[in-house]
Structures are given as C-alpha cells and as structure tokens.
Amino acid sequence: MNAVRVGFLGLGTVGSGAVRALREGRERIAARVGAEVIAVRAAVRDLSKPRPVDLTGLELTTDPLAVAAAPDLDVIVEVIGGVGVAREGVTAALRAGKAVVTANKELLAKHGRELFALADEHGGEIAFEGAVAGGIPILRALGHGLAGNRIREVIGIINGTTNYILSSMTATGRPYAELLAEAQAAGYAEPDPTNDVAGHDAAYKLAILAMLSFDTWVDIDAVARDGITRVQPADIAVAGKLGYVVKLLGIARRRPLWSPLEVAATGDLPPAPSLARRGSAEEGIELGVHPTLVPKGHPLAAVNDVYNAIFVEGSSVGRLMFYGRGAGDGPTGSAVVGDLIEVARHRCNHCRAALPPLDADLPLVPTDEVSSRYYVRMRVLDRAGVLAKLAGILGEEQVSVAQMLQTESDADWAEIVWITHPTSGRSIERSLARMAELEVVVEVSNVLHCLESGE
Amino acid sequence: MNAVRVGFLGLGTVGSGAVRALREGRERIAARVGAEVIAVRAAVRDLSKPRPVDLTGLELTTDPLAVAAAPDLDVIVEVIGGVGVAREGVTAALRAGKAVVTANKELLAKHGRELFALADEHGGEIAFEGAVAGGIPILRALGHGLAGNRIREVIGIINGTTNYILSSMTATGRPYAELLAEAQAAGYAEPDPTNDVAGHDAAYKLAILAMLSFDTWVDIDAVARDGITRVQPADIAVAGKLGYVVKLLGIARRRPLWSPLEVAATGDLPPAPSLARRGSAEEGIELGVHPTLVPKGHPLAAVNDVYNAIFVEGSSVGRLMFYGRGAGDGPTGSAVVGDLIEVARHRCNHCRAALPPLDADLPLVPTDEVSSRYYVRMRVLDRAGVLAKLAGILGEEQVSVAQMLQTESDADWAEIVWITHPTSGRSIERSLARMAELEVVVEVSNVLHCLESGE
Numbered sequence: 001m002n003a004v005r006v007g008f009l010g011l012g013t014v015g016s017g018a019v020r021a022l023r024e025g026r027e028r029i030a031a032r033v034g035a036e037v038i039a040v041r042a043a044v045r046d047l048s049k050p051r052p053v054d055l056t057g058l059e060l061t062t063d064p065l066a067v068a069a070a071p072d073l074d075v076i077v078e079v080i081g082g083v084g085v086a087r088e089g090v091t092a093a094l095r096a097g098k099a100v101v102t103a104n105k106e107l108l109a110k111h112g113r114e115l116f117a118l119a120d121e122h123g124g125e126i127a128f129e130g131a132v133a134g135g136i137p138i139l140r141a142l143g144h145g146l147a148g149n150r151i152r153e154v155i156g157i158i159n160g161t162t163n164y165i166l167s168s169m170t171a172t173g174r175p176y177a178e179l180l181a182e183a184q185a186a187g188y189a190e191p192d193p194t195n196d197v198a199g200h201d202a203a204y205k206l207a208i209l210a211m212l213s214f215d216t217w218v219d220i221d222a223v224a225r226d227g228i229t230r231v232q233p234a235d236i237a238v239a240g241k242l243g244y245v246v247k248l249l250g251i252a253r254r255r256p257l258w259s260p261l262e263v264a265a266t267g268d269l270p271p272a273p274s275l276a277r278r279g280s281a282e283e284g285i286e287l288g289v290h291p292t293l294v295p296k297g298h299p300l301a302a303v304n305d306v307y308n309a310i311f312v313e314g315s316s317v318g319r320l321m322f323y324g325r326g327a328g329d330g331p332t333g334s335a336v337v338g339d340l341i342e343v344a345r346h347r348c349n350h351c352r353a354a355l356p357p358l359d360a361d362l363p364l365v366p367t368d369e370v371s372s373r374y375y376v377r378m379r380v381l382d383r384a385g386v387l388a389k390l391a392g393i394l395g396e397e398q399v400s401v402a403q404m405l406q407t408e409s410d411a412d413w414a415e416i417v418w419i420t421h422p423t424s425g426r427s428i429e430r431s432l433a434r435m436a437e438l439e440v441v442v443e444v445s446n447v448l449h450c451l452e453s454g455e
Numbered sequence: 456m457n458a459v460r461v462g463f464l465g466l467g468t469v470g471s472g473a474v475r476a477l478r479e480g481r482e483r484i485a486a487r488v489g490a491e492v493i494a495v496r497a498a499v500r501d502l503s504k505p506r507p508v509d510l511t512g513l514e515l516t517t518d519p520l521a522v523a524a525a526p527d528l529d530v531i532v533e534v535i536g537g538v539g540v541a542r543e544g545v546t547a548a549l550r551a552g553k554a555v556v557t558a559n560k561e562l563l564a565k566h567g568r569e570l571f572a573l574a575d576e577h578g579g580e581i582a583f584e585g586a587v588a589g590g591i592p593i594l595r596a597l598g599h600g601l602a603g604n605r606i607r608e609v610i611g612i613i614n615g616t617t618n619y620i621l622s623s624m625t626a627t628g629r630p631y632a633e634l635l636a637e638a639q640a641a642g643y644a645e646p647d648p649t650n651d652v653a654g655h656d657a658a659y660k661l662a663i664l665a666m667l668s669f670d671t672w673v674d675i676d677a678v679a680r681d682g683i684t685r686v687q688p689a690d691i692a693v694a695g696k697l698g699y700v701v702k703l704l705g706i707a708r709r710r711p712l713w714s715p716l717e718v719a720a721t722g723d724l725p726p727a728p729s730l731a732r733r734g735s736a737e738e739g740i741e742l743g744v745h746p747t748l749v750p751k752g753h754p755l756a757a758v759n760d761v762y763n764a765i766f767v768e769g770s771s772v773g774r775l776m777f778y779g780r781g782a783g784d785g786p787t788g789s790a791v792v793g794d795l796i797e798v799a800r801h802r803c804n805h806c807r808a809a810l811p812p813l814d815a816d817l818p819l820v821p822t823d824e825v826s827s828r829y830y831v832r833m834r835v836l837d838r839a840g841v842l843a844k845l846a847g848i849l850g851e852e853q854v855s856v857a858q859m860l861q862t863e864s865d866a867d868w869a870e871i872v873w874i875t876h877p878t879s880g881r882s883i884e885r886s887l888a889r890m891a892e893l894e895v896v897v898e899v900s901n902v903l904h905c906l907e908s909g910e
Contacts (some may be wrong), residue, residue, distance in 0.1 A: 137599075317790075318779065321776075333603070
C-alpha cells in the first residue's frame with residue numbers, strides 16, 4: 001500500500017484542521033504510518049461555502065453516503081455530529097470494511113454497540129479518542145495502557161462549557177443566566193445551550209468512559225443526569241465557606257466498591273465498614289452526572305475555565321489524573337489526527353485495534369440506591385425547636401450529618417445548610433419530603449451532591 | 456495462535472506482580488488479546504528464593520539468555536534492570552524476532568537506538584511504557600495520541616524519591632540528609648541513593664521523553680544533570696517567601712521556541728521578543744534536570760510525595776498534564792501488563808507497533824546557551840554600596856532582575872536573594888564569577904533554576 005486514502009464526512013473546523021494537519025505533517029506522518037495519508041474527498045452540505053483550508057486536490061461532494069462507501073477510500077473521518085446522517089455514514093463505511101475515525105460522543109453513546117459489532121463483522125475498526133475530553137488521550141489509556149487494571153472509579157470534569165460558567169460564577173458571584181449569555185457571546189456556549197447545560201454532553205462522555213472502564217454496554221437513557229441551571233450564586237457562596245467549589249462531575253463507579261490499596265496491602269477484601277458505607281455488595285455500576293461540591297484540596301477543584309480533567313483509580317496503578325483542554329478545534333483535531341495516524345498504520349499492516357469488549361453486562365444501580373454525600377440548603381422559620389425537629393427526621397431516616405451551617409437573616413427565617421455523610425438517594429429524598437411537610441420549613445432551596453475528600 | 460507464551464528475565468516484585476496479574480485477569484486478557492497470555496518460564500538468580508506469587512506452571516531457570524532466545528516463547532519481559540544481563544537478554548530476544556516488554560529506563564536511554572534498530576531488522580517490537588512515570592501512560596500518549604502534534608515542551612516531575620524528599624523538606628523545614636535517611640528506612644530511597652538524588656534516573660526518563668517528543672536520538676551523557684543534594688532548607692524557606700516551591704524538574708524544549716497559541720491565533724510566527732528572549736532561533740533541543748523553583752500557582756507545584764506529573768504542550772492540543780504514581784510495583788506493573796496485552800495482541804494479529812522514529816537528528820543546545828530564570832542566594836557584607844556593585848555587574852552581563860529579597864542577620868553580613876529574568880547559563884555564570892571576586896561577597900550560597908509562571 002503506497003497511500004492511505006481518507007474521506008471526510010463534514011468539513012467544519014475540526015475536519016478542515018485535520019486536512020491541514022495531514023498536509024503540513026505529511027512527511028512525519030508518512031514516516032510513522034509507513035505510507036502517505038491523503039485527504040481525497042469530503043462530503044459537505046454547501047459546496048460553495050468558504051473553508052479555512054486549501055482545498056487543492058480535495059474532491060468535494062454533497063453525498064455523504066457515496067463518500068462513506070466509496071471503494072477507493074480506506075478511512076472515513078466523520079465530523080458531521082448528531083445521529084442522523086452521521087450514523088448512516090458511519091454504518092455504510094463500516095459495512096464496507098473501512099476504518100472510521102469519529103469524535104461523535106452522541107453517536108457512540110447511543111449506537112456504539114451496534115457500530116462496534118458492525119466493525120467486528122466487517123473487519124473494520126472505530127477510533128474515537130476525540131469523543132471524550134478533546135485532546136486528552138484518556139480513552140486510549142483506559143482501553144490499552146490501563147488494560148491490566150480493574151478500574152474502580154472514574155470521575156471527570158468533561159464538559160468545558162459548564163465548567164467555564166461555574167468557574168465564572170465562582171470567581172464573580174454573578175448568576176448563571178448572565179454568565180451563560182456571556183459564554184454564548186464569547187462562543188463558549190451554543191445558541192441553544194441545552195446539550196451542555198442540562199448535562200447531555202457530559203452524560204454521553206460518561207457513558208463512553210464507563211464502557212471502556214468496565215467493559216459493559218451502558219443504556220444512555222438510564223444514566224442519572226442533572227445540569228447546572230439550578231446552581232445558584234448562594235450555593236456557590238456557602239459551599240465556598242464550607243471549603244468546597246461546585247463542579248459538574250460525571251462519576252462512574254464499579255460495584256461492589258473496594259479500595260485497591262487496602263486489597264493490595266492485605267491481599268484480602270476491604271473491611272466491612274467501607275463496603276457497608278457504600279451500600280450493597282452486588283455487582284453493578286453507578287453512573288451519574290450532577291453538579292457536585294468538590295473539597296478545595298481535591299485536584300479536580302483547581303480545574304477551571306474550559307479545561308477538563310479525568311480522575312481514574314485502578315487496582316494496580318492507583319490514582320491517575322489527566323488534565324487538558326476538553327474541546328475546541330485544536331484539541332479535538334489533535335485527537336482526530338492521532339486516531340487517523342493509528343488506523344492508517346493499522347491499514348498498512350493489515351491489522352486493527354481491539355474493539356471495546358462490552359460483554360460484562362453490568363446492571364446500572366438505581367439512583368435511589370446510590371450512596372453519596374449530599375448538600376442541602378433550606379430556609380426555616382427562626383423558632384425554638386426547629387433544629388431538633390429536622391435532626392429528628394434525619395436520625396429516623398438514617399441520614400448522618402457531617403457539617404452544618406446556620407446563618408441569620410433579617411427576615412424571620414434562617415438559612416440552614418447541611419452536608420451529610422454518605423447516604424442513599426432514597427434516604428435523602430424521604431428526609432426532604434418529610435421536612436417539606438413541616439410548617440417551620442419555608443423552602444428546600446437546593447440539594448446537590450458532594451464528593452468526599454478521600455474520593 | 457491459541458496462546459501467547461511469555462518468558463520473564465527476572466522475577467522481582469514487578470515481575471511477580473505481572474505473573475499474578477496474567478493469572479488473575481486471564482479471561483479478561485484473553486478476550487482483549489484474542490488468545491490466552493501465559494507466563495511459561497522465568498530466569499532468576501536464585502532458584503530457591505521465595506517469591507510473592509504462586510509459581511505453579513512456571514518453569515524457573517538461572518540462564519537468562521536461554522529464556523531470551525527460547526524458540527517456544529513469543530514475548531520476553533525484562534525486569535532485571537541495569538545494562539548488563541538485561542541488555543544481553545533484550546538483544547538476544549530481539550535478534551530472535553520476539554516482542555520485548557521492559558521498564559528499564561537506563562537501558563533505553565543508553566542503548567535504545569541500537570535496540571529499536573534490532574527490533575526493526577528482525578520484525579520485533581519493544582514496549583516500554585513502565586520506563587517513565589510508572590503507570591502514567593505518557594509514552595503511549597506522546598508516541599500515538601499526540602502524534603499529530605508538534606511538541607513544544609515537556610516538563611516533568613519524574614523521580615518519586617527526590618519528590619518525596621523535597622516535599623518532606625518543604626513540609627518540615629528539616630535538612631536533606633535527615634529526610635534521606637528516613638526515606639531509606641521507609642523503603643522510598645535505595646541504600647545507595649545516588650541514582651535518584653544525583654538526577655541520573657530523571658535524566659534517563661527525560662531522554663526517553665525527549666526521544667518520543669522530538670523524534671530524535673539523545674546522547675544521555677550530554678544531558679545537563681543536577682541533583683537535589685545541594686538544596687538546603689534555607690533555599691526552600693526563602694523560595695516559599697517569594698511564592699515558589701522547589702522541585703526536581705526535567706525539562707525538554709524544542710528550539711526554535713514558539714508559542715502554539717500565538718501561532719494559532721495569528722497564523723503567523725510569534726513576535727520577535729519572545730523568540731529573542733529565548734535565545735537563538737536555531738534548530739535544536741534543550742534538555743536538563745535541575746532542582747527548580749516552581750511558582751505556587753503552577754499545577755506542578757501541587758504534585759507532592761512520591762507522585763509524578765508530566766506537563767506537555769503541543770501545537771494543536773495545547774497544554775496537557777498527566778499525574779499519578781511514578782514508581783512502585785503496582786504502577787510499574789500496571790504499565791508492564793498493559794504493554795504485555797498490547798504486544799500479545801499484535802503477535803496474534805501479525806502486526807506490531809511503530810518503533811520510535813529517531814531520525815530528526817536535532818543537536819543538544821549547550822548548557823551555557825540555554826535560557827532560564829535563575830535563583831541566587833548569597834551572603835554579602837552589610838555595608839553601603841554593596842548592592843550597587845552587584846547590580847552593576849548584573850547590568851554589564853545583561854542579567855535583568857525580576858525579584859529581590861534582602862534579609863538582615865545578627866552577624867555583620869546580610870543575605871540577598873535574586874530571581875532573574877530569563878538569561879543564558881553563560882551570563883549567570885560570568886556574573887557570579889565576577890561577584891565572587893568582590894571582597895564584600897562572603898559566599899554565593901546557592902544557585903537554582905526557576906520556572907516562569909507562564910511555562
């Protein structure tokens with residue numbers, strides 16, 4: 001094989017950047033691959049639209065399926081996004097036995113299993129490093145470098161837009177809506193921001209991280225998902241007083257939970273309390289995207305603006321963190337070109353990377369059984385005996401309090417903030433429902449998750 | 456192929472851990488590889504020594520070369536260390552066309568080029584993720600995930616022992632020798648600590664990072680190398696006052712230096728001053744291991760104890776950081792087993808990973824031409840006009856001062872600490888030589904490198 005011929009589905013900024021990178025890095029890439037890697041054809045919606053790259057030698061067409069299945073192409077780069085044409089194109093390419101490079105997190109989170117199966121059936125492969133955390137090579141690490149580990153948990157700040165907005169809220173004390181508008185003006189948030197701010201984007205990425213960490217398929221619709229729209233400046237301020245910052249975290253944990261360090265030290269299962277604290281010892285995974293209080297000493301607390309970071313804990317490797325820009329043309333383009341070099345090399349050597357094995361078939365732990373610390377902010381009437389009533393309910397529901405802060409107000413109510421020890425979603429929900437019925441409770445202002453310092 | 460047969464050279468804690476991991480992860484690994492991966496034989500020095508792993512089914516011998524070249528073995532794992540028997544064993548294995556997994560940084564830093572050539576010639580491969588930063592998959596990232604980038608610089612805390620000692624010195628204010636003794640007692644430092652504390656280990660790792668970042672062979676003997684033995688509690692204390700912590704950093708930079716963000720923004724070369732500040736625009740690499748002042752706001756400043764971290768800046772990806780345990784049986788074992796899974800998979804698929812292309816042939820920039828900020832602590836007589844004399848010399852040698860701190864003492868001398876703007880090694884050396892000749896200078900107590908906050 002003298003050249004690896006590449007077709008593009010879509011030619012936006014990431015696609016154009018990849019075409020440019022192939023041209024500019026031509027010799028270096030050829031040396032690594034063992035053949036030249038050439039951008040041959042691209043399917044675009046608008047042939048006349050100006051592109052930020054020299055199109056010489058690149059054939060443009062408006063028919064993505066023709067590109068996807070073209071017999072003269074070896075590799076297809078899908079940078080259309082979404083699950084419509086992108087899915088059809090990737091499916092056609094895989095059916096034709098091609099290698100596919102994509103950064104489409106929604107496509108993989110929703111249809112990954114069927115696409116991996118297609119790739120397997122037709123001898124192709126799918127590389128998708130750019131789908132999670134931009135240029136941070138976290139998927140390759142989970143799928144290959146850490147393959148000798150049993151992964152315990154993955155905790156990630158995996159959406160740059162929401163991290164930018166929460167960082168700004170923390171720095172300025174200003175409300176969500178104002179900062180969203182600024183982020184939109186600056187191009188850090190979409191005109192319709194739902195996909196980011198409601199946690200969809202983070203949930204897609206978390207599902208992909210969980211698949212690679214735990215070798216299991218994840219039903220994206222079953223992932224607990226919450227966004228940042230209900231985070232108020234008051235929450236950020238009081239969290240700060242208590243020693244926390246608020247971040248949108250995606251957390252994936254393998255049950256039964258065990259501490260690899262304890263196991264390594266004793267060669268035995270961890271002592272009962274740490275299992276008990278975490279709830280049942282049944283097999284499964286916990287998955288959730290939630291605005292979460294992060295202790296200021298935790299490395300994730302210092303990850304600000306559009307940066308992403310992913311914490312991984314594995315049985316032999318212990319704790320790792322990967323940090324970098326999670327989105328944008330440069331970082332995503334870096335991942336796409338890295339994937340392109342790899343699959344091109346495989347084509348030349350008539351081999352392919354392992355497809356993610358999704359055969360562990362682990363059930364998702366229902367939200368109300370997942371154990372977490374909780375932050376609760378509420379307003380109560382400023383009367384004697386109120387605290388005793390609230391504490392009584394918490395005690396009956398087995399919720400134990402780790403931190404509490406009460407502040408006076410000018411009105412006749414007081415604000416109370418609790419941070420609980422780990423408790424089930426069910427217990428916290430029941431406690432709050434019972435409290436809300438009390439006459440002395442004016443409102444439950446907000447409930448957020450809270451990370452333990454040791455996590 | 457129904458099984459991939461593995462031979463071990465050495466069976467210490469990392470080797471034993473890998474044998475155990477292969478056995479315990481048998482099914483999962485077989486699913487990833489497409490065949491069982493079996494530990495068949497191990498060469499050890501002492502057949503009767505008890506091993507921390509069940510040896511059933513594992514044949515022990517005292518002849519490493521017989522294992523290395525055995526026709527019934529597909530993969531050789533070298534965990535002997537050093538460049539004697541290890542080099543002979545790896546050479547024999549590569550000559551026999553086998554895949555080699557090793558975590559031997561000294562072997563690769565000293566003989567990597569010849570070993571890569573041998574692998575190439577005989578169709579084998581070498582995987583060596585464990586050689587740098589334990590379980591952190593940084594080499595795979597540089598060689599594959601970031602292959603579409605031009606790497607600008609790599610800055611690493613890549614020796615756990617020295618980071619542990621410096622962290623303890625910072626936390627307690629106690630002197631080096633005491634904390635070294637404690638680290639030795641705790642097993643964090645070797646009985647002969649030279650390899651760690653004199654910077655040899657970090658230099659080997661830095662050379663390997665530079666090879667993969669810049670596609671060039673590095674002459675390990677030419678790498679500027681300095682250890683931590685001369686770092687005094689007084690340096691750590693005064694650095695703290697000025698807003699820095701002291702870390703042993705390995706720094707590798709590609710010249711001419713450019714800021715990828717500037718290039719991306721303007722599509723043009725960076726403005727002249729930033730090139731000029733860095734010295735010449737000639738092609739080359741700067742490589743050095745030095746105890747260095749790190750600004751407290753820099754992410755590397757928070758990397759303590761035995762943890763390692765590596766900062767990478769690439770042309771498209773921007774800044775990345777990788778953080779985790781850099782040594783120890785678990786982390787290194789994680790890397791070795793990850794490599795083993797990968798090369799076993801390649802064997803099954805009759806392919807191999809790309810060997811590092813070392814053809815860029817970049818010269819090493821001589822130390823006295825490398826630009827850096829410097830920290831200088833000196834004692835001077837407490838007399839009028841001293842400062843003017845010192846400042847006069849700095850001015851004449853084109854050294855510009857960024858920060859200065861003078862403290863009184865009970866004696867008739869004062870302590871002066873300078874932090875300079877970036878200057879060449881030659882200028883700082885000349886300045887200090889001229890200052891030392893002044894009658895008013897009692898002593899130049901210490902000179903350390905200093906990282907810029909923007910780096």
